[in-house]
Amino acid sequence: MRYVNEPRVSAFFLGTSCAVAVIIGRVVWSIASLSCKEGWKNFATLALTAGMILLADAHPFVALVAGVFFRLLVADGRRGSS
Amino acid sequence: MSVLISLAAVFARIGLGAFGGGLATIPFIHFELVASRGWLTERAFSEVVSLAQMTPGPLALNAATFVGYRIAGVTGACVATASVILAPLSLLVIVLFLLSRASGEWRNALSRLQKALRPAVAGMLLAAFWMVARPLADDWRLPVMAGCMLLLSRAGPFVRYPQLLLLTAGFVGVLLL
Numbered sequence: 001m002r003y004v005n006e007p008r009v010s011a012f013f014l015g016t017s018c019a020v021a022v023i024i025g026r027v028v029w030s031i032a033s034l035s036c037k038e039g040w041k042n043f044a045t046l047a048l049t050a051g052m053i054l055l056a057d058a059h060p061f062v063a064l065v066a067g068v069f070f071r072l073l074v075a076d077g078r079r080g081s082s
Numbered sequence: 083m084s085v086l087i088s089l090a091a092v093f094a095r096i097g098l099g100a101f102g103g104g105l106a107t108i109p110f111i112h113f114e115l116v117a118s119r120g121w122l123t124e125r126a127f128s129e130v131v132s133l134a135q136m137t138p139g140p141l142a143l144n145a146a147t148f149v150g151y152r153i154a155g156v157t158g159a160c161v162a163t164a165s166v167i168l169a170p171l172s173l174l175v176i177v178l179f180l181l182s183r184a185s186g187e188w189r190n191a192l193s194r195l196q197k198a199l200r201p202a203v204a205g206m207l208l209a210a211f212w213m214v215a216r217p218l219a220d221d222w223r224l225p226v227m228a229g230c231m232l233l234l235s236r237a238g239p240f241v242r243y244p245q246l247l248l249l250t251a252g253f254v255g256v257l258l259l
Contacts, residue, residue: 008256014221015255016132018228019248021215022235023135024105028207035204042201049205053109054212057117060109061099063209067202072194 045071085154086161092119093146093162094169102203104141108210111145121153128217136248142166223258227251 003009036043049067052058058066092114099110108131115122122130134144143166150162181192218224231251234240240247 011255011259012252013129013132013255014224014259015227016136016248016252017128017214018218018224018255019231019235019244019251020132020135021211021218021228022231023244023247024108024207024211024214025232026235027105028204028211031207032204035201042204045198045201046205046208049202050208050212051205053113053206053209060113060206060209061095063109064099064101064199064202064206067205068195068198071198071201075194075198 041071041074044074086158088119089150089154089158089162090165093150093165096142096146097166097169098173100142100170101199102206104143105210106203106206107142107145108213109206111142111149112213115149121149124217128214131214132248136245136252221259227254227258230254 032046035046045067048070049063052063052066053060096107096110096114100107111130112127116124116127130145130148131141133148134141137144143163146162146166147159150158150160152158154161181189184192215228218228231247234250235244235247240250
């Protein structure tokens with residue numbers, strides 16, 4: 001960490017950040033596509049949670065709780081199904 | 083002393099928010115350390131996430147050690163690491179104790195809660211991806227490199243050993259950037 005501002009070390013970290021984005025992107029894709037296959041309610045919950053964090057700058061815990069409450073709310077009509 | 087108390091409180095909150103595994107803590111780390119306190123810049127945040135992914139162990143734990151060290155030396159690293167482990171561990175012990183005494187109705191309610199938690203955690207992961215991917219747009223070479231890494235990530239050895247992908251990307255970065 002002492003050498004993190006050295007140009008070569010900095011370039012190394014910039015390079016690895018590309019791979020980190022790819023690794024996270026692949027995890028997100030597999031979880032999100034699996035989740036969204038179960039219906040629009042899951043997709044809406046995913047969009048609400050991500051939107052609250054990225055667009056409204058909400059605390060992630062608040063966004064998570066809002067997403068869970070929304071999903072529980074829309075599930076009330078047909079409990080047990082998606 | 084107040085810095086150590088702040089570190090302990092911040093990393094306890096990050097640990098308690100780790101629903102859905104290590105990657106889901108990225109939005110918490112970003113909110114607490116970049117947006118709320120300014121302890122890290124966007125660039126330093128990317129470096130911490132990269133470093134935490136490259137080293138063995140869970141992401142939140144590694145990030146706690148690195149950030150704690152950066153802010154308050156070895157003591158800071160120990161305090162931040164202990165907080166990020168002990169806070170969720172304490173909660174887990176309490177929840178497991180309550181679950182062992184819970185009735186069938188409560189178990190059903192918990193099952194519904196778990197089902198509702200899954201898409202919300204997927205949303206957290208999407209936010210984490212955006213936080214890591216957004217700074218790549220600053221230099222046109224980085225999205226190109228990310229595209230090449232995406233293709234490479236499907237090749238045999240890189241599927242088995244993702245660390246190899248990180249190392250390759252790092253060395254390509256040294257050569258090209």
